[in-house]
Every structure is written in structure tokens, then in C-alpha cells.
Amino acid sequence: MTHAATHDDSKGQYFWVWGALLVLTAIEVVLGYKQIFEPVRMLEVLLVLSIIKSALIIAYFMHLKFERAIMRWMLVISVTACFIIMYSFFFRDAARILPPPNGLGVQ
């Protein structure tokens, strides 16, 4: 059996994680309602909250926290690297077709 299947899980911690996820969702909704930030800042704040929520889901619900270090790091590094590559190529290349000043105006 793997470590994930045998470690001493306390069910209470999963209810705490669930509660934290609901609270973070409520904060996001309130921010959406109040619209206290301008759009780009709002995007940044919501993305940070989403990354915290996804980290909680991956670490606790998906049990990655309890897997071997090599599995944790291989998955996190490879997926993050792919997203960074996607981000750096996608936006730069997509901006080429936009008219100046946002893009290069390439037809």
C-alpha cells in the first residue's frame, strides 16, 4: 500500500479545507459584487485567490501533500513549466496581429 493510503488521516482537516474553500469563494463573490478594484488589479486578486484554492484542493483533496517528494515536484514543476511556456509564447505571438500600440499590426 502506498503512504497516501495508509497515513493517519484526520477527517476534520478535510472539513476545514472545505470550509476554507467556501470562505475564499465568498470573498471572491463579494469582490465581484463590490468591484472595488479596477479590472487588471481585480484579475490579479482573483487569480491569487484561485491559485490558493487550487493548491488546497491539490494538496488535501487530491492527496498530493502525502505523496512522495519526487512525485510532488515532478508534477508541480512540469505543469508549471508548461504554463509558463504557454504564457510567454501565446501572448507574445497573439499580440503580433493586434494594431499598434498594443501589438505589431502584422497581417
Next chain:
Amino acid sequence: MADATLQHDAVQHGTSGDYEAPLFGAYSKKVGMWLFLASDSLTFGALLFAFSYNRIYTPWPTPFHVQSIINSTIMTACLLSSSLTMVMAVFAAQRSDRTWTRYWILATMAFGTAFIVLHGMEWSKLIGEGLTLPMFPAPAHAAVGEMADISKNTPQFPATFFGLTAMHMLHVTIGVIYLGVIAFRKWFLPVLAVLWAAGYFLIPSDNVFHYGIHALGIGLIIAAIILFLKPKDYDAQDVEVTGLYWHFVDLVWMFIFPLVYLLSTKIN
């Protein structure tokens, strides 16, 4: 091949022998599911990048009123709660409690189904108001109005909105079928067939889900083939691997909800 089988058995049953322990310390099904989820995250990543690109560089509409935000918040709570019930199902499976494993999986399926129904209602409402893709004309009664104007002036919005949310809804539907097969095996197939037929005959033909319900039919055929080729009794590892998929579907929604809905609110 024989070595691989023995090594697999040693991992499955925790026996120590002459074989080297697996690199990742997990059974092969779990590693396989993680690799699939890593690749699937890139699919959603590409769709989210496409959405964000259009969101930033296009004058973007904000069509989601209070009702849509309340609806999508309830959908989010359903998915988060379904993750908790899925964790409970994994615990029940690990202590070999088959009855409670089924109950918790059933609860997870109920939350997932509630999410799909609420999302379907949201889609139907938006389409009914005129938010459609260029290839599908708006209903006659919704040829003019806020949503019809958005479809006409910013076709990127319905294209990215429907593309992203349809992909996610498909994943949730597959997840519910997957859970049903793990919990009830071949006994789930007739239920799926009845839902497919009922959906096809009861949903009006001018509703997009009159055709979308065929996803259940495709799921039924694939599940029947899998159960015919490998009619096994699913164990705790299968439940845990199914749980990984289900939590991933929840995780993706944690990005779709704020990016698609909360950044396009119109609260008056």
C-alpha cells in the same frame, strides 16, 4: 513482462521482495491518472489563455447580472461539496465499507448532477436571451436585446464562454458517469440509458441540450464496452483514482468561475 507483473503485484499488495520499489511510490493507475490530469490541465490552460487574451484585448461585455452570479455561486458550492463527499467515499473504500462508499459516491454524483442541471439552465437562459454562436442564429424573440447585441458586436464572448464552459460541463458529465460505473458497475448502464432517452424525448428540440444529451449515449456505449471487456469489482484504488479525476474537475472550475463570471458582472 512477467517481471513487470510481479513488480506490480508487489506494489499493489505492499510486499517486499527482490524487486525495486516504484519510483513514485504509487500504484500505476494513480500515476497514469496524474499524468492524464497534467495533460488535461494544459487543454484547459489553453482555453483559459484564449479567453484571457480576448478579455484583455477586446472591449469586453459584462452580461452577468445578479441572478447569474447567484446561480454560478451555488454551482461552485455544489462542486466544492462534491469534493468533500468524494474524499469521504475514498475513506469508506479504504476501510472496505462498500455500503458507505456507494452512499458517498451517490452524494457526489448528486452534487455533480445538480451542477450540470444548474449550468444547463444558465445556458438555456442566456441562449434564450440571444447569446449565441455566429453559426447558430438567435431565437426569433431574442433577435434584439442586450445578449443579441453582444453576440453581434463581440462574437468572441459567446465563442470563448461556450467553448470553455462546454468543455468543463463535458468533463463533469464524464465524471458523473465514471463515478456511476465505479459504484454500481453494470447496474448503472440501464439508469444511464433511461436518462439518455428521457432527456432526448423531454427536452424541447429547440434547446441545445436536446442534442447535448447524446453525450450520455456515447458514455453509455463506452462504459458498456469497458465493463464487457473487463468486468471487475472495483476496489479502493479505483475509487481513489476516480476521486483524483473528480477533484480535478472541481479545481478547473475554481479558475473558470472567477475569470468568466466574476470578471464580467453587471451589478445594478
